[in-house]
Amino acid sequence: MSERRFRFGYVLAxxxxxxxxxxSLINHAxxxxxxxxxxxxxxxxxxxxxFDCIFHKLYGxxxxxxxxxxxxxxxxxxxxxxxxxxxxxxxxxxxxxxVNELKIAGDSETIGIPIQIFVGENSESLLDAITSQGxxxxxxxxxxxxxxxxxxxxMSLVLKPEGLQGLKPPIVLQEFVNHxxxxxxxxxxxxxxxxxKRRSLPDIPxxxxxxxxxxxxxxxxxxxxxxxxxxxxxxxxxxKAVMPPSRFVTDxxxxxxxxxxxxxxxxxxxxxxxVGNRYLVIDINYFPGYAKIPNYETMMTAFFLDIAREKxxxxxx
Ligand SMILES: O=P(O)(O)O[C@@H]1[C@@H](OP(=O)(O)O)[C@H](OP(=O)(O)O)[C@H](O)[C@H](OP(=O)(O)O)[C@H]1OP(=O)(O)O
Ligand SMILES: Nc1ncnc2c1ncn2[C@@H]1O[C@H](COP(=O)(O)OP(=O)(O)O)[C@@H](O)[C@H]1O
Ligand SMILES: [Mg+2]
Ligand SMILES: [Mg+2]
Numbered sequence: 001m002s003e004r005r006f007r008f009g010y011v012l013a014x015x016x017x018x019x020x021x022x023x024s025l026i027n028h029a030x031x032x033x034x035x036x037x038x039x040x041x042x043x044x045x046x047x048x049x050x051f052d053c054i055f056h057k058l059y060g061x062x063x064x065x066x067x068x069x070x071x072x073x074x075x076x077x078x079x080x081x082x083x084x085x086x087x088x089x090x091x092x093x094x095x096x097x098x099v100n101e102l103k104i105a106g107d108s109e110t111i112g113i114p115i116q117i118f119v120g121e122n123s124e125s126l127l128d129a130i131t132s133q134g135x136x137x138x139x140x141x142x143x144x145x146x147x148x149x150x151x152x153x154x155m156s157l158v159l160k161p162e163g164l165q166g167l168k169p170p171i172v173l174q175e176f177v178n179h180x181x182x183x184x185x186x187x188x189x190x191x192x193x194x195x196x197k198r199r200s201l202p203d204i205p206x207x208x209x210x211x212x213x214x215x216x217x218x219x220x221x222x223x224x225x226x227x228x229x230x231x232x233x234x235x236x237x238x239x240k241a242v243m244p245p246s247r248f249v250t251d252x253x254x255x256x257x258x259x260x261x262x263x264x265x266x267x268x269x270x271x272x273x274x275v276g277n278r279y280l281v282i283d284i285n286y287f288p289g290y291a292k293i294p295n296y297e298t299m300m301t302a303f304f305l306d307i308a309r310e311k312x313x314x315x316x317x
Pocket of ligand 1: 015016019146147148149185220222266268283285286287288289290292
């Protein structure tokens with residue numbers, strides 16, 4: 001593979017280009033035979049090739065058509081990832097379905113999802129639905145659609161039944177699980193997996209529930225600015241949190257990758273404080289902020305090289 005160069009085309013929102021396509025990545029990939037090439041959306045895709053691989057985070061019928069046409073004309077090229085597979089992550093209710101299919105070896109750790117219900121625009125008696133499904137307060141209300149818009153990240157913590165009146169369906173109501181104020185974000189790029197700790201919502205002790213408001217709104221808690229993250233209490237909390245075993249993380253990541261048929265995603269996982277070895281997946285994101293991982297260029301280039309090998313295999317078939 002040493003003499004062969006590979007052209008990887010990409011289509012990403014401008015914010016993502018600024019964070020992900022850094023010189024360090026371009027250079028590291030280039031030194032390893034991978035040229036990262038921006039795709040111009042104002043020109044037909046098929047006229048901009050050849051591409052060995054196309055990676056993208058863009059939706060809509062026009063882009064879908066372009067990709068389909070390209071794939072037909074370039075059957076050995078690798079599309080990371082198929083739009084249909086990506087779009088399954090746009091619905092917070094169904095995005096977690098696959099988690100229930102995972103089979104984790106041994107019984108030292110378990111994986112699952114919090115109890116959740118769907119609330120549509122015409123749903124009646126929310127409280128009845130909550131109690132009949134065994135949900136306990138507090139619950140988190142999440143917009144059903146997770147399409148990357150600011151609104152799709154707008155969450156509400158509902159602490160008491162009275163808070164339910166302030167919600168705007170369609171939403172998913174998920175039981176809030178105390179998890180020590182730290183989430184584990186597991187970044188997956190093909191077979192390369194990296195787990196990091198991030199700040200999360202603090203635990204809510206049952207005895208404190210009565211003293212709190214009915215409803216608290218919040219957004220992207222794990223993505224707060226560096227200054228917020230440096231807050232002493234949170235820094236200590238994060239530092240002290242014990243990572244899940246790496247064998248377990250890798251097992252979950254690999255099985256999710258196969259089940260979702262995706263190469264590039266991350267998932268948010270919490271550890272149930274009450275049970276200790278029970279982990280819950282609460283969110284899965286397509287093409288997340290890899291640049292936040294130290295040395296992300298090494299991880300991403302290793303992934304690109306795996307794809308380049310797969311492309312060579314496709315050519316020799
Ligand atoms: O922008 P970043 O680097 O914070 O990445 C966002 C992700 O942050 P993370 O890597 O998980 O900390 C973020 O993850 P969370 O939903 O915050 O867990 C999303 O993946 C977000 O994409 P979108 O807005 O859902 O399309 C990602 O945003 P886009 O860059 O795709 O707009
Ligand atoms: N079921 C839950 N129990 C406890 N905390 C949760 C739960 N669901 C979400 N959170 C907290 O809310 C944050 C945002 O929820 P998430 O589903 O990850 O939405 P987003 O797509 O905006 O990241 C999480 O990072 C975590 O801190
Ligand atoms: Mg999240
Ligand atoms: Mg998300």
